[in-house]
Amino acid sequence: MPEWPIQRLVAAEPEYRQRHLVLFRVDARNGKRVAAASPLARHAGVRTDMPLNEANALLRRAAGKPVGSSQSSNHQRTVPGGATDDQFYVFEHDPTADLAALRQFVETLEKFSPVIGIEQDLRQIDGRKKTKTNTRFQPSSILLEVTGLSELFGGYPALATAVLQHCQQLGYCARIAIANTIGLAWGVAHFSSDCRFDSPAVIPIEQTQITAHLPVSGLRIDATTGQTLSRLGITTVGQLLAIDRADLRSRLGDDLIRRLDQLTGKTQEAVIVSRKLPEFTANDALQYPTNHHKTIEVIVERLVIQLCTELKSRQLGSLVWKVRLLSEQRAASVDLRVSLFQATSTAEHVVPLVSMQLEQALQNSKRHELNVHEVIVEVSSCVLLVQKQRQLFDENPRLDRQALSHLINRLSSRLGAENVVYPTFRSGAQPELSFQFRPLVDPQRTGRGTKTIPTSHVRGRPLRLLSPPVPVAVRREAIKDRATAFRKPAQITFHSGVNRSAQSIVRSWGPERIETGWWRGATVQRDYWSIVTQTGTQFWVFCDLKQNKWFIHGEF
Numbered sequence: 001m002p003e004w005p006i007q008r009l010v011a012a013e014p015e016y017r018q019r020h021l022v023l024f025r026v027d028a029r030n031g032k033r034v035a036a037a038s039p040l041a042r043h044a045g046v047r048t049d050m051p052l053n054e055a056n057a058l059l060r061r062a063a064g065k066p067v068g069s070s071q072s073s074n075h076q077r078t079v080p081g082g083a084t085d086d087q088f089y090v091f092e093h094d095p096t097a098d099l100a101a102l103r104q105f106v107e108t109l110e111k112f113s114p115v116i117g118i119e120q121d122l123r124q125i126d127g128r129k130k131t132k133t134n135t136r137f138q139p140s141s142i143l144l145e146v147t148g149l150s151e152l153f154g155g156y157p158a159l160a161t162a163v164l165q166h167c168q169q170l171g172y173c174a175r176i177a178i179a180n181t182i183g184l185a186w187g188v189a190h191f192s193s194d195c196r197f198d199s200p201a202v203i204p205i206e207q208t209q210i211t212a213h214l215p216v217s218g219l220r221i222d223a224t225t226g227q228t229l230s231r232l233g234i235t236t237v238g239q240l241l242a243i244d245r246a247d248l249r250s251r252l253g254d255d256l257i258r259r260l261d262q263l264t265g266k267t268q269e270a271v272i273v274s275r276k277l278p279e280f281t282a283n284d285a286l287q288y289p290t291n292h293h294k295t296i297e298v299i300v301e302r303l304v305i306q307l308c309t310e311l312k313s314r315q316l317g318s319l320v321w322k323v324r325l326l327s328e329q330r331a332a333s334v335d336l337r338v339s340l341f342q343a344t345s346t347a348e349h350v351v352p353l354v355s356m357q358l359e360q361a362l363q364n365s366k367r368h369e370l371n372v373h374e375v376i377v378e379v380s381s382c383v384l385l386v387q388k389q390r391q392l393f394d395e396n397p398r399l400d401r402q403a404l405s406h407l408i409n410r411l412s413s414r415l416g417a418e419n420v421v422y423p424t425f426r427s428g429a430q431p432e433l434s435f436q437f438r439p440l441v442d443p444q445r446t447g448r449g450t451k452t453i454p455t456s457h458v459r460g461r462p463l464r465l466l467s468p469p470v471p472v473a474v475r476r477e478a479i480k481d482r483a484t485a486f487r488k489p490a491q492i493t494f495h496s497g498v499n500r501s502a503q504s505i506v507r508s509w510g511p512e513r514i515e516t517g518w519w520r521g522a523t524v525q526r527d528y529w530s531i532v533t534q535t536g537t538q539f540w541v542f543c544d545l546k547q548n549k550w551f552i553h554g555e556f
Contacts (some may be wrong), residue, residue: 001102001174004140005036005093008101011171020044020059020088024052035093035138052090059088095138106142106274108170112153112163115145117271119186141189143182143271160200176200182271183263184211187218187237211263212238219259225252237263280318280379282306289328289371293362296325296372300358301351303377308347311379317343319381321350323358326374334361334370339417339441342405343383349406353413412441429514430524431465431553462540462554469551471495474541485511489529489541492550507532514542528553 001007005023010016021038032052044062046055099118106116119141146159153159160176167174177195179185179202188195188203191214195201203210214237216229229252234240240248240260249257261267282303290296300323311318318340325334336357344350362370412420421437428434472494476487488510493502510529517523525545532538540554 001105001140001142001172003036003038004102005095005098005138006038007172008098009091010038012101014171016089020046020062022046022052022055022059022088022090023093024055024090025093041088056090059090063088098138102139102142103274105170105172109142109144109163109166112159112166113144113146113149115271115273117143118274119143120272141186143185145271146178156202157200160202164198164200173197177203179203181263181265182269183220183259184265186220187214187263191215191218212236212241216240219256219263221256221259225256228252279382280307280310281376283374283376285374286372289373291370291372293359296362296375297355297358299375300354300377303375304351304354305347307377307379308345308350311345311382315385316382317345317385318379319343319383320379321354322376322378322380323354324376324378325361325370325372326376328371328373336361338413340405341408341412341441343381343385344405345385349409353409356410356413408440412439417441428516430516431461431514432467462538462556464556465554466552469542469553472541472550472552474543474550485513485527489531492531492533492539492541503533503535505531506534511543530556 006021009021009023016038018040019038020041022034022041023036024032025035027033030051034046034048034050034052034055036048037046037055040062041055041059045058102118106118109116119139121137144163146156150156150159153162156178160178164174164176167176175189175195175197177185177189177192177200179188184203188201188210192201192203192210194203194210215235216237217226219237219240229235229240234243237260240256245257248260258267262269284299284303286299304321307318319342320340321338323334323336323338325336327333336354338350338353338357340350340353408420417439420440422440423435424438426434426436472492474489474493475491476484477490479487488508489505491502491504508529508531511527512529514526514528515524526542527545528540528542530538530540538556539552540556541550541552543550
């Protein structure tokens with residue numbers, strides 16, 4: 001999927017199609033750099049890793065705008081001569097959203113192969129010990145194991161054409177190659193002229209001519225090895241195959257030999273499945289398609305009860321329940337996902353949550369297009385249920401964790417999992433950035449208990465933080481022989497609220513200086529004080545050392 005970050009934005013917002021679109025990333029050392037660019041932007045001269053200011057100048061020149069002009073909006077529009085409407089857009093790159101969209105796209109390809117994976121970081125595959133994650137790695141290729149599946153589609157060319165049509169229907173442009181090895185298919189899809197956007201390539205391993213003409217970049221080698229080969233004048237795989245293996249191993253290492261063997265098939269390479277397959281499945285194929293909501297709900301409920309009975313017999317509970325309604329019109333099919341706070345195999349807990357989402361999905365779907373011919377219920381993320389005996393005189397309702405989990409599940413289904421959250425600590429001294437909210441219902445959540453971070457300043461923080469901080473006026477003590485930063489606050493004046501008059505400060509503790517590092521963006525320099533006013537109220541105030549202004553940040 002070439003330029004996947006651009007493709008997924010264009011597929012989501014068709015207005016970006018045929019526009020100059022640039023994504024940038026923030027580099028700690030080099031500032032803002034281009035991460036991806038659309039074909040029109042590349043035609044204008046924009047390249048990856050180019051400084052964003054230089055890319056902006058090229059885009060303005062291509063759009064017919066003065067290079068020195070500027071606008072504050074995220075996208076800029078110009079109408080040269082009043083006849084055409086040329087736009088260019090500049091956004092910050094979001095790798096997390098790219099990977100999430102790629103995984104969603106992978107799920108739509110399951111009808112072509114049961115084994116699908118996303119390309120992995122070159123430093124974390126081949127069974128080698130994992131190293132530090134490469135933050136610059138951006139996966140854009142999808143691997144499908146199609147061995148033995150050609151007869152179901154009328155041959156490998158027909159299978160490749162079906163995958164291509166599927167991508168085009170979703171608004172994506174793909175280069176598709178089928179080969180005997182993962183390495184050869186990857187190289188052909190990226191660099192061979194026999195593989196085009198409108199024509200997939202089916203390359204048997206016996207076609208050594210195509211393999212020999214592949215560039216060395218098609219071996220998925222690291223940049224350092226590629227630069228070394230370029231300096232030696234070795235540009236194609238055929239040149240490498242003509243060199244003695246012992247010389248290549250001694251001069252360039254085992255990684256290059258491994259890649260060559262994976263390309264030619266001497267070393268087997270497996271597809272790493274990107275999505276965990278369901279552990280339990282129940283389905284019901286209908287003899288006659290139906291769009292009757294009540295009938296669909298009854299079938300789904302029966303399948304959920306069937307899976308719960310099977311889970312109970314094995315003392316298992318599930319965190320993720322998926323319901324798939326397959327329609328005659330593939331675009332009208334419905335996929336539902338119910339994530340739970342605590343694993344369960346009780347049908348009385350799961351059925352209302354599934355029915356709730358099913359009702360919303362059926363109401364949003366077009367009734368005349370939804371003709372369901374098969375219902376599938378899948379269960380994954382199963383865990384062993386541990387039964388604990390309660391105390392004899394245990395009547396504390398707080399210990400009824402099952403009731404609490406049921407409440408959290410219902411709230412998450414009604415309000416959305418992203419709106420039912422809990423606070424966790426984050427590293428950093430800046431108060432408003434020292435915590436974050438995470439969803440309580442999250443299948444990827446590793447632990448259900450709270451982890452205490454040892455911090456020496458937590459007890460000195462107020463329970464309530466004001467967002468944003470409230471500006472106030474503070475007068476310090478008039479002590480000439482003491483530095484200004486250590487002069488205690490003597491009087492505070494509120495600019496708004498009930499008490500707008502000045503109040504004397506009877507007690508104060510401080511200062512506590514908090515500064516942030518340059519890598520967090522704009523630096524923060526503050527001196528915090530804990531004060532008690534004459535009314536007995538205790539506040540947490542700070543002086544912004546850059547602006548020399550005072551603010552109330554919290555109340556004890």
